[in-house]
Amino acid sequence: MNREYKSVRSEYGKTLVELGKVNKDIVVLDADLSSSTQTKLFAKEFPERFFNVGISEQDLITTAAGLSCTGKIPFVSTFAMFASGRAWEQVRNTICYSNLNVKIAATHGGITVGEDGASHQALEDISLMRSIPNMTVIVPADAEETRQAIKFAAEFNGPVYIRISRSNLPDIFDSNYKFDYKKANIIKEGKDITLITNGETLVETIDCAKILSEKGIDAEIINVPVVKPLDNETIINSAKKTNRVITIENHSIIGGLGSAICELLSEKYPTKVTRIGTNDEFGQSGTAKELMAFYGLNAEKLAQKITGLIK
Amino acid sequence: MIDQISELEIKDIEEVSKKLRKNILMMIHNAQSGHPGGSLSCIDILNVLFTKCMKHYPECELNPEYKNRDRFILSKGHASAALYSIMAHCGYFKEEELLTFRKFGSKLQGHPCCKVLKGIEISTGSLGQGLSIGCGMALGLKLDKIDSKVYVYMGDGEIEEGSVWEAVMNAAHNNLDNIIAFVDRNKLQIDGSTEKVKSVGNVKAKFEAFGWDTIEIDGHNILEIYNAIIKAKNSSKPCAIIANTIKGKGVSFMENNAGWHGKAPNDEELQKALDELN
Known part of the structure; x- marks a missing residue:
């Protein structure tokens, strides 16, 4: 089958830029993976609203928590392994317990991380995130669904975990698709x-x-x-x-x-x-x-x- | 805000500290659960901070200046009895409510919960997260050009958590001169001396090596506490106040005794403690 494959990650980065233009409260945080997660697109456009905390995923999550306490809408990105694993307790006890408006857009979920091998393949992230009260968990299937899920997350008040794939994916949905978080x-x-x-x-x-x-x-x-x-x-x-x-x-x-x-x-x-x-x-x-x-x-x-x- | 403190005021603050200590003990006794040692070690600092230094509004959102308040995060959330006692003193809620501490249905949860008690900036309790939350708040305030301070209160055992040092680097890297961190250096943690369990070592030198300003004080000397906070507010870097304190301060049999970290006094012990404070 001939299909056009699109980078879901760059769709994520582009959507952040779009959101950043219309909402000055959107801030983005990354932990030294801004090229891999594509948050670098936002960093380039809005350097004053981008924070690279370095290789410190616990600090990544709790800094985002603090920003949300001042009315910002933080989008946080790193690999799914570290967002859901390394910083799980920060996500649970700080983000979700206080029901903060933080969006965790984790890339590189699942086996398709590929060559990096088992240490980087998050096969448990949905399980880990789903079990925390107040958390909404989204796994988009293509670029369009990713774009709409990110836009939904920006408008929704509360913590959201979005798993973004590393792989380029073929289009399944077009712009007629309407993402509804209450609907399969x-x-x-x-x-x-x-x-x-x-x-x-x-x-x-x-x-x-x-x-x-x-x-x-x-x-x-x-x-x-x-x-x-x-x-x-x-x-x-x-x-x-x-x-x-x-x-x-x-x-x-x-x-x-x-x-x-x-x-x-x-x-x-x-x-x-x-x-x-x-x-x-x-x-x-x-x-x-x-x-x-x-x-x-x-x-x-x-x-x-x-x-x-x-x- | 005054920049100097008189002998008379110091006497008043000391009297308030006595009352707060008694309240802490009565709360923990009534709940038969809680953390007296670390609450008594931090209460003098919380007293000076809340009554003399911090810009805060017990009526919360009802005050138009609320968004310009200074932020306070009790990173060592187990000292909740101390926080609740100073909040009640400042008028966040009625002092009678203190006796609901740790009871079913109470706003005064075992560790501070922002969802049920107004005035708590964020829920804490799991150690090592407060300073990083404070960095986020400090960044947010700077983005909004709000000239407020973020105060984070940590324990000395707490700084064994690696995440604290991620945040220490964050604050220095981002020049967060609006952060003031306290380290309650009471030198004891649950299993004994900090130096025996995991050498905390020279806390001042550690923070300085990470690019922070530091001030070392006697954390029970009202004048030193006050002067340190005023100095820290004018620092051009994030500033750590290393407060040498006594765990269980004010109650002879609790002082410097790790056994009182998380233990409630019985009737007799409470009476003895209250007598000492009278």
């Missing part, structure tokens, strides 16, 4: 099984559904950009329709989207759910493409597994 969206209707996903695995799931369709399996695809709060209604309705749910995510199967769906369905509409993601294991070096294949997250591997599951 049905990408394709189907009657046999429900595939629930978000982020980088959405495009793989779309392609997987095409392969499944050739095999006579009619899959419904639900994109869940907002993992918390979850759109219960859309998910339960789909489960009622197909009675078989498969979750797909670029994250550990422990605590992420798959777990969130299981928590919901087990209480509200018990349905058989299979979680696909990385298992209880660390990643390794390789290209994003190789790793997606190895961990069973590309369209072909997904189709193989799902065909086996529903036989």
Whole structure:
């Protein structure tokens, strides 16, 4: 398939610049990764509102907390590993406990970090962020959804964690798409099984559904950009329709989207759910493409597994 | 704001300190939980700061000047009894409420919570985060060209947290001359002497090496406290006031005793303590 791939990170940086032009309260903080996270675009345009705290992720989060106390709207960026891991307790006890208006836009989430290997592949960030009260968690799937999620975060009052992928991603949505943080969206209707996903695995799931369709399996695809709060209604309705749910995510199967769906369905509409993601294991070096294949997250591997599951 | 303090005022402040100490002890006794040692070591400084030096408004948002207030962060949030006692004295809430300290449904949570008590700038309790929060506030105030100070109160054991030193570098790098940090050098932490547990060493030299101004004082001498704050306010760098204090100060059997870090006095101990303070 010929698709145009776009840098989601530079979309993030450009959106920050757009926001910075209309809202002087937007400030941006980074921890020595402003090229990787693309916050450098904002730094160039608004140097007085950009703060590079150096390689100090704990300081990054709590400095943002202090800025928000003076009415600023801080966007904070570093790798997902450090934002959600190194500084977890700062996020919990300072940002979320005080319900501060801080936006954590973490790049390099998931296995697709690639060559850097396991130390930099955050496979637990959604789990870590989702478990904190007051936190909203968003995993956009392409440049357009990223742009809209960032704009939403700037207007929303409260802490938000947004996972931005390292990989360039193909366009799925166009400007007609309306991101609604209360809504999951049905990408394709189907009657046999429900595939629930978000982020980088959405495009793989779309392609997987095409392969499944050739095999006579009619899959419904639900994109869940907002993992918390979850759109219960859309998910339960789909489960009622197909009675078989498969979750797909670029994250550990422990605590992420798959777990969130299981928590919901087990209480509200018990349905058989299979979680696909990385298992209880660390990643390794390789290209994003190789790793997606190895961990069973590309369209072909997904189709193989799902065909086996529903036989 | 006055720049000098008279003998008479010092006497008054000392009298207030006595009352605050008694309140701290009664709160902790009533809750049968809390941290007397570190509350008694910091109360003289909080007293001088809140009654003589800091620009603050107990009526909070109702005062149009509220946005221009100085900020105070109790980074060693376990000294909450001290903070609540000075806040009640200043009129943030009624003194009767002090006896709800640490009780179910109280605004006076075990560690300060900004969501339930007006006047608390930000919730604290987990050590090592206050100075960095203060850096953020100081940056925000500078962006808005608001000429206010950010006061951060830390414990000496607390500076064993690495995140404190990330913030120390942050303040120096950004020339945050609107930050004043206190280090409550009572030389004790839960497991004993700071020098035994993890040598804190020469705190003054450490801050200076990181590019800060420092002032070392007796943290129970009202005049020294007052003069240090006035001097720190005029510093052209972030300034650390290293306050040599006595953990449990004012109650003979609590003084310099790590055992009173997080222990409530019983009825008899309370009476003995109150008698000493009378």
